[in-house]
Amino acid sequence: MKVIKNTLVSTYLAKIRDKNTSCRDFREHIKKLSGFVIYEACEFLATEKVVVQTPLMPCECDVISDDIVIVPILRAALGMSDIALDLLGKASVGFLGIQRNEETLEPEFFFEKYPQDMQNKTAIIIDPMFATGGSAIAAVNRLKSIGVKKIIFASIIAAPEARDKMKAVHPDVALITACLDKGLNEKGYIVPGLGDAGDRIFNTLKD
Secondary structure, eight states, X not given: OEEOOOHHHHHXXXXXXXXXXXXXXHHHHHHHHHHHHHHHHGGGSOEEEEEEEOSSSEEEEXXXXXXXXXXXXXXXXXXXXXXXXXXXXXXXXXEEEEEEXXXXXXXXXXXXXXXXXXXXXXXXXXXXXXXXXXXXXXXXXHHHHTTOOEEEEEEEEEOXXXXXXXXXXXXXXXXEEEEEOSEEOTTSOEESSOSOHHHHHHTXXXX
């Protein structure tokens, strides 16, 4: 797993961890942090050389050659999607609706929609929280079942339990996160974490 080490990242992480951060500011800093993890995810993409004409002379450049599909796990990852598309403008988008059963902690699918020709695409799965690993592994299982061969998983905060579980089941999946936290509590939440990312992004916190 690649863990980003950057003082600006740690500053933004402090902002989203703070329980007093407003929904608007939380959403904005999730977007900023998402830009960092998508940037780092590009390290695992294939490239090809092209020649462009500058105002002065021809120049050989390395450009991304993978056909990318961004796959947000609904709903929290919608907060990461805009910046992913800003950075990877030619990417297509697939959607996976997975929710965690709060009693069993097991993932449950409720929606999925993909572009055509998934077998030839590189998938970047995004989800702010990589906690138990259940939803992420379920997403990888589903994408592999439809023929996707190259998969990258990008999160903002991860737990060692999820990392270890994913590497045991899918060692070929590249993992990127802005922070690897201490672990999980008895309810399966990352600690110290930031609470429920989806509720904080979409302002659906219960009183």
